[in-house]
Amino acid sequence: MSELLIVEDLTVTFPTTRGPVDVVKGVSFTVGRDDTVGIVGESGSGKSMTSLAIMGLLPRGARTSGSIRLDGAELLGAADRDLRRLRGDRMSMIFQDPLSSLNPYYPVGLQIEEVYRAHRGRSRRAAREVAIAALEQVGLPDAGRRADHYPHQFSGGQRQRIMIAMALVCSPALLIADEPTTALDVTVQAQILRLLADLRRQSGTGMIFITHDLAVISSIATRVLVMRRGEQVEYGTAEQVFAEPRHDYTRMLLESIPRIDDPTNDGVSA
Numbered sequence: 001m002s003e004l005l006i007v008e009d010l011t012v013t014f015p016t017t018r019g020p021v022d023v024v025k026g027v028s029f030t031v032g033r034d035d036t037v038g039i040v041g042e043s044g045s046g047k048s049m050t051s052l053a054i055m056g057l058l059p060r061g062a063r064t065s066g067s068i069r070l071d072g073a074e075l076l077g078a079a080d081r082d083l084r085r086l087r088g089d090r091m092s093m094i095f096q097d098p099l100s101s102l103n104p105y106y107p108v109g110l111q112i113e114e115v116y117r118a119h120r121g122r123s124r125r126a127a128r129e130v131a132i133a134a135l136e137q138v139g140l141p142d143a144g145r146r147a148d149h150y151p152h153q154f155s156g157g158q159r160q161r162i163m164i165a166m167a168l169v170c171s172p173a174l175l176i177a178d179e180p181t182t183a184l185d186v187t188v189q190a191q192i193l194r195l196l197a198d199l200r201r202q203s204g205t206g207m208i209f210i211t212h213d214l215a216v217i218s219s220i221a222t223r224v225l226v227m228r229r230g231e232q233v234e235y236g237t238a239e240q241v242f243a244e245p246r247h248d249y250t251r252m253l254l255e256s257i258p259r260i261d262d263p264t265n266d267g268v269s270a
């Protein structure tokens with residue numbers, strides 16, 4: 001069976017006053033249908049730039065080389081209108097910061113409806129029903145009434161759920177979740193992880209899950225990509241990477257995972 005997403009030798013370069021800087025350097029990985037690829041690495045290692053390159057949403061000025069194919073079609077260098085057609089429909093992203101990606105001036109239900117209507121072009125009423133169903137699916141209580149509320153009227157965990165509902169409303173084949181739980185407390189974090197794992201199992205969506213936390217990766221990923229300073233230091237199945245890390249940096253990350261049975265672990269540092 002063909003892979004859903006194939007990233008080959010991806011490089012992302014920014015011009016700077018001191019010359020071009022590569023922030024992603026020759027990264028290659030694949031996402032199968034029904035796979036969860038975990039991308040892990042310290043801050044600034046290029047995780048978000050890798051996902052923005054896939055979505056065609058890199059900041060202005062960025063240059064790319066290599067290849068990114070979704071369902072066999074090349075995305076690097078594709079026309080804007082083709083990428084717009086794919087975004088929100090075949091591929092979706094849950095962004096690192098939900099407050100900056102939800103519009104503060106519109107009710108959340110309407111924002112989800114608009115994503116749906118942009119791709120499916122249905123009536124407002126049909127879109128409204130789909131939006132409310134999506135909010136129910138992510139476990140937002142009283143979704144019919146809450147759909148009319150504005151982003152600031154929700155907690156951080158609820159906003160994250162709303163972002164997930166928006167990303168899933170057209171049943172994408174590929175879902176990228178960029179640190180979707182970092183800003184949340186551990187209990188809510190665990191709920192969101194469970195929710196994403198359930199949704200992925202039910203709908204067979206290929207997923208890329210980005211975090212700087214290997215403990216989170218170990219709970220959901222089938223394949224793991226470790227990045228450091230734009231480079232891919234390790235890539236393999238989760239079993240391979242966890243059982244036999246080949247790189248010192250991965251071993252260091254693995255050693256820093258707090259263990260549940262460790263009496264010095266206060267459960268907060270994860």
Ligand SMILES: Nc1ncnc2c1ncn2[C@@H]1O[C@H](COP(=O)(O)OP(=O)(O)OP(=O)(O)O)[C@@H](O)[C@H]1O
Pocket residue numbers: 014023041042043044045046047048049050059096212
């Ligand atoms: N607009 C830009 N112009 C130039 N360099 C940039 C720009 N945006 C980000 N960078 C650089 O790209 C590198 C990779 O950034 P990226 O956002 O992908 O890191 P990350 O792994 O997602 O980190 P974090 O865990 O903090 O989110 C960083 O060194 C950053 O300074």
Ligand SMILES: [Mg+2]
Pocket residue numbers: 047048049096178
């Ligand atoms: Mg990031």
